[in-house]
Amino acid sequence: MPTHEIPPLEVSDLVKVYASRRGRKQLVTAVDHVSFTISPGAAVGLVGASGSGKSTIAKIVTAAERPSSGHVTFGGQKVEALRRRGRRDYHRRVQMVFQDPYAALNPLHTVEYAVMRPAQNFLSMSAHAARDRVHELLDIVGLTPSAQYAPKLPHQLSGGQHQRVVIARALACDPQLLIADEPVSMLDVSLRADILDLLARLRHERGLSLLYITHDLLSARVVTDELIVLNKGQVVETGPTKQVLRHPRHAYTKELLAALPNPFAHAGAASGPT
């Protein structure tokens, strides 16, 4: 569906400093000189434990926060310099999927309303056209038959269905870059593969770029091709995902790998049962 070329997203020398909560003149450097590029159609994983700065980077990339220094450019434009129409257009092109699917949907709005609003707001679609689009999107994210799901309220959906609605809503305004912040960490492990498959399929079929944020290296392995490992705001290791995980060089990457619940590593089995 995207008719236009997707520009690369460039993050260069990004720094974000927060004043400490304790109010003394302490400063916390949440993001410490981070640079990376997401090429058109690439899937980049940003991994690290809590406090590594990965969500702060997501906030800056989505223009919810301003960097202390450095910048994010998309299609040659500096994101932090965007105002009004430019910023609005940027929000159409860069959409977000949140960690907590239960908190990401208004409990009083139907699935149809949640998904049609971005189409109306960003693409100026008529209500009629937006409704058609909702059904098309629900089909794409696997909520079929769409007529059955469109009138439902969030509390009538399971966790996995919630997250599919959140993804459908993110797609509604035809974005070019999807930022997914821990999209499977609150879901049952049994659903993890399905949601990850959906993200991978969307990326290939619609040519989306993906910034995937997680502490779960297994899901990062499945969905990304490049990995950026963050620790305390600094990039400690980057490279092709498979290579970084199979031959980690930095101690922190090894620590993340060791902390992952991985029954098969201990069993000495090569991989899962067939």
Place this chain on the structure above:
Amino acid sequence: MSQLATPPVTTGAAKSHLVEARGVDVVYQPRDGQRIWAVRNVDLTLEQGEFVGLVGESGCGKSTLGYALTGMLRPPARLEAGQIRIGGTDIAGLDAEDLRRQRRHGFAIVLQSGMNALNPVRTIEKDFSDILRAHAERGQRPDAASVRAQAGELLERVKLDRDVLGRYPHELSGGMRQRVAIAMALSLAPRMIVFDEPTTALDVIVQAAVIETIKELQREQGFTALLITHDLGVVLDVTDRTMVMYAGRIVEDQPSRALLSGPHHPYTAALLSCYADPTAEVVHLGSVPGTPPDLSERLAGCSFAPRCSRVEELCRRVEPELTPLGPGRAACHVTAAERAAELATKGAA
């Protein structure tokens, strides 16, 4: 703090199991809604000092079972049938005061949201003081200095600094708060602790550290631990034995090592396929297609049949019993028949 030697309060026949549940049914009966059979016909035993995992998807009844085992069911949930004995005492028959006494040395529970249940306007020391004083023997209420000493020791056991006593919950990280909740559960030296999703809200590194602490404490102090989680990976990492729940029933119960190398139930096999080694040459993640059944309806046949890859005609008609199989138990027609056939060929040979 060595009350672990407290003799079990035994009534009736002598029991070797610390916890014994027979035919437990738990029903949610909202005033104007449908009955939901959250736990159906559960039989289980836990031995003193055993570390057991209870896994399953959301809504399979695992937390409800954990609540039932610790006498925490509140309306609309009700123990509809069955018996739960802890140290020989039938806990369903206890009134509020006796249940409170049981909590003194009998059992404790650590909740997923327990870390957020700490009182935001009181220091950690005050919360410990409540527990230690409320459960003190008559005439032995500890004074402030003794509370501080005991609570400080408990915090050190969960690898926190004594200084945490003077802090407020908001000054602590999630992992630290969960450690405080664990220290509180330890404070009365219970013989059994139920951990209900204790690390689900934490990131991997903190999760690994908290689980490691639980494992160490369990080994040192010898309490029985029941770890409830949706994460089979965590359970297989640390437990001696794993029970798998589906649609309110235990469908498999095996030593964890045996379960990893040879799951009996197709549901367990499907859950295992959702894990892989991220450092493998090729990684394939499986899923369990479909959704768990609606527990407001009485189910005919095996509740996993609609999602099962190995379903047979019998499965749709007759609900399989949880029967001994190999080193554990399983509720599956297909594997039971297979195992019987294997034994027959072995016998013939």
